Structure formats: C-alpha cells, structure tokens
Amino acid sequence: MSMKRPRPARSSPRRAAWQGAHWVRASTRLAIYLRDGLACLWCGRALEDGVALSLDHLVAVAEGGSHAPANLVTCCQPCNLTRGATSRDEWCRRLGGDVAERVPVHIARDLAPYRVRALQIQRERPEWLLALRRRSSTVGGIRAGR
Numbered sequence: 074m075s076m077k078r079p080r081p082a083r084s085s086p087r088r089a090a091w092q093g094a095h096w097v098r099a100s101t102r103l104a105i106y107l108r109d110g111l112a113c114l115w116c117g118r119a120l121e122d123g124v125a126l127s128l129d130h131l132v133a134v135a136e137g138g139s140h141a142p143a144n145l146v147t148c149c150q151p152c153n154l155t156r157g158a159t160s161r162d163e164w165c166r167r168l169g170g171d172v173a174e175r176v177p178v179h180i181a182r183d184l185a186p187y188r189v190r191a192l193q194i195q196r197e198r199p200e201w202l203l204a205l206r207r208r209s210s211t212v213g214g215i216r217a218g219r
C-alpha cells in the first residue's frame with residue numbers, strides 16, 4: 074500500500090466528499106480503538122461480545138466535524154446506526170450514566186503510544202486489522218491494556 078496517496082487539504086471542498094472506508098488510515102483507526110480499550114465508548118461492548126467496531130464522529134462531518142482523533146471515538150456498529158445524526162449532547166443524555174464524563178477523558182489521551190502499537194500490529198499482525206472489521210469472537214492475543 075502506497076503512503077503517497079494525496080489527501081485533500083483541510084480546507085478543500087473535496088474533503089466533504091472524501092468518504093468510504095479509507096477516510097482514515099488503518100493504523101490511526103486501530104490506534105483510536107486501542108486508545109478506547111477496544112470497546113464501544115457508548116455501550117462498552119467489545120469484539121468478544123460479537124459486535125464489529127467502527128469510528129463515530131462526536132461532531133458529524135456534515136455539521137463541520139473533522140476526522141481528527143479528538144473528534145473520533147470507538148463505537149460498535151449497532152450504536153453507530155442507532156445514534157445516526159443525534160448530537161453528542163443529546164446522545165449522552167439518552168445513554169445516561171457517566172458516559173458524558175468519559176468522552177473527554179478518552180479523547181484527551183495522547184494517541185502517540187497507541188499509534189506506535191498500531192503500527193507494530195499492522196506490521197506483525199496484519200490479519201488483526203481485517204478481523205476488526207468482522208463480527209468475530211475469534212480475535213485474540215492482544216489485550217486492550219487499560
């Protein structure tokens with residue numbers, strides 16, 4: 074995979090159309106999953122619980138949110154679908170509990186060590202990245218390290 078693929082500039086009008094599976098590097102995606110303990114920030118479910126992980130924008134791209142890690146949290150696919158276009162505040166209200174307090178804690182974590190780990194996994198365990206996209210309980214060997 075080439076690392077030279079051009080990315081739209083921050084202010085580019087093309088940026089909004091830059092969607093699909095490749096809007097974020099695989100290693101960044103994995104680093105955010107690791108940062109969040111490989112579990113959905115909203116409901117706590119993990120791969121072992123039979124859900125696929127995804128990234129959820131705290132502020133939707135359509136509302137001006139960026140693809141920066143501070144705007145992204147680990148989210149299971151069911152929660153992602155259920156939340157839809159619901160705002161972060163409204164969604165946290167709906168979920169209740171301490172979720173509203175947990176979000177800033179997660180996004181404030183320094184991503185650098187998780188990036189190092191993600192790149193290491195990408196090199197040594199590429200099958201792991203593929204497994205993250207599947208609903209699978211067979212993925213093992215890497216603990217979240219919370």
Ligand SMILES: [Zn+2]
Binds near residue numbers: 148
């Ligand atoms: Zn969830």
